[in-house]
Amino acid sequence: MIKLELIVPVQAEQCIALLKRMPKGHPVRPIVEKDLRIWLKGYYGELNVGYHLSFLPEEEYYIFHGLRLKDKMAFQMDLLLVSAKFALIIEVKNISGKLIFKKGSDLMTRELNNVEEGMDNPIQQVKRHHLQFNNWLKVHQFKGIPVEHLVVISKTSTIIETTPDNIQIFEKLIYAESLIDKIKELEMKYTKPRITKKIISDLSDTLLKEHEIFLPDVLQKYTISQSDIRTGVQCPNCDVFYMKYLSANWYCSRCKFTSKTAHLPAIKDYFLIISQTLKRKQLAEYLHIDLIKARNLLLSLKLPSTGTKRSTKYYLPKNCILSPLNENDMKKGEFFT
Structure with a gap:
């Protein structure tokens, strides 16, 4: 059962609004275009993972897309699955090229078109979310729920490489096509319900109540004057x-x-x-x-x-955006002209 729908990231909406309303020759326009492509790529990666999740029995799993909560600091999970037996945090990555993981490193290297660049290690990222979500559960007095975490690569065309002494990463790093099999493994690990239907319902209500979309100050981020809008x-x-x-x-x-x-x-x-x-x-x-x-x-x-x-x-009402975009809006391509 989908409790929080997948939506176009608010950061992508902000980039699109900027590109519509800033001069064609503005010096930061290429940066905004690049960021928009990154946000939309992530969105389409999550759409692909959402397709695989559609094969889960609706009555057994509550699914939350883009849930943003506060521990000591705010954190946002790409996907959270909650069942009577366990909760699963999923970090989705839609990255092209080859991803290289080195043992003991907090960074991941991406190779694409003979160019290497360091990137944040998504395994470390989802581990932090795991810790923060466990803290959040304790604060809100939800006990007894085992929490697992995964990084899901949305496309099989992405190559994952590591050394033989680091193959344990594949316990927490999988392709989207393997997601349902991985969930079945977790069902074998946690065979008995840990929480009741009532607690799941209460947890769901609290998660939705505590969820809050964040609107960054994009004029400050990109150093754009309001007069340019x-x-x-x-x-x-x-x-x-x-x-x-x-x-x-x-x-x-x-x-x-x-x-x-x-x-x-x-x-x-x-x-x-401009302003909230x-x-x-x-x-x-x-x-x-x-x-x-x-x-x-x-x-x-x-x-x-x-x-x-x-x-x-x-x-705006909490977590509401007027006139939300749909896929047809995003595929016009006018944002990059």
């Missing part, structure tokens, strides 16, 4: 900026397209790029509309708010 509503038909708001409709003077909801992606971009709070004056300036129209649009969204009248601040 293009404002206005983008036409969903021809992609031109900016549409005009006439008679409760957004109108594109270029292609004559009209829409009642074209402002939703624009407001989402604001939250993703929004006042009606800020929205009016951003969308190029008057204050009354900005107020009405904000009220129609029914967003959580604090303050009164002109000082009212609106913000």
Whole structure:
């Protein structure tokens, strides 16, 4: 049973919003494009692993994608499986080329196109998540749940290499095609239920309650000035900026397209790029509309708010992003033009 759906990473959403709204010749644009490719590659790797998990019996496993919790520090698990017998943390890697693991090293080397680069060792990463999740379980008084961890390589075209004295890594490092077999091994290891259905349900509710999406400050990360960010509503038909708001409709003077909801992606971009709070004056300036129209649009969204009248601040509900992307949006390719 999927309790937390796989979504496009918020960092990818932020990169896409930046690429839509920053100048074509901006010096950090290539860096943002590179980061977007990395985030989307990870997303598609998790989609592939999710396919294999679909063969598990729904009634026996609770599945959480991208669960982000807090121990002493926040940590995010690509996948968490919870059953009555055990919990399994999975770190998914979708990396091309050859991955070289050296015994005793905290780094992994990747060879691709005759170029070597050091990368963080995912086995060490998932071990840290294992420790943090065990601490989290203790703090929230969930006892008796054995926790296992795995690194799953999403594609068999990725080559894994190590030395004969280090082959034990393959106990915790597998290809996606072997995931169901590995889970069956764990079912043989843990033959009896350790927790009740009630505890699983309580644990699931607590995990979802404690989960929190993190929105990095991308303007600071990429050293981009807010003045570099293009404002206005983008036409969903021809992609031109900016549409005009006439008679409760957004109108594109270029292609004559009209829409009642074209402002939703624009407001989402604001939250993703500029600020996690929004006042009606800020929205009016951003969308190029008057204050009354900005107020009405904000009220129609029914967003959580604090303050009164002109000082009212609106913000997104917890773990919510307006107008989420789908796969067709991501395959257009316009982000890299």
